[in-house]
Amino acid sequence: MKAIFSALALGLLGFASFAANAQGECDKYRTSYDKTYCFAKLFLESDKELNTAYNDLRGLIKEPVKQQLKATQLDWIKYRDNSCESSGSINVDCNYRVNRERGEYLRDRVRECKAGTCRNDEIVKKSWN
Template sequence: MKTIFCAAALGLLGLASFAANAQGECDKYRTSYDKTYCFAKLFLESDKELNTAYKDLRAVAKEAANQKLKATQLDWIKYRDATCESSGSINVDCNYRVNRERTEYLRDRARECKAGTCRDEMIGKKSWN
């Protein structure tokens, strides 16, 4: 299973730009294989955190806000893809950074809702523009 994951990660990220990296996390690695593996882990972890933040917000927001959130999230995915993909490759650093920004935005909205100050207009806002 680990071999399949590594092969998939290499295939997915093999052509990605590594000029700038995700907050220096992968600087310590010297081989292309190790750097690719590191970037793949960061990429997957940021996506997992994003999905968790989205689900957490949906759990505390009202139904009307959830409808806006879903539509906004679909728009955000289009933005992320347009921003971080080029010629069939994913710029992992870009994807990581954009995922982290969106994750923090969603977490902030969930904290507001849990505190009783949920603002529907902020949940449906296109925060990346």
């Protein structure tokens, strides 16, 4: 059991350092084009991670909660789009940050469900409000 917790802690530290390095990675570019391109790549990766967490969570919950989670996720997508879009332009840095936050929230719910402490109220909660 201690080995599992040690491995989990090590994995979380590695993930946290990756996230910090990823965010700082785009700071090294001087032109706005290069920064935008960099954040676009990070956004695409965060979108994949978010979708994985969402699908993992759906695989752990029962049908009534799945429908509620889907509705919550659709509301979150509207929130993300409204927060990160202005004048017909998408702020990819904003999309990246918002995706990362939601992905982390969903991964936390996955961990809770796998540990046997799955809370439906937290799964369908609008955590961004």
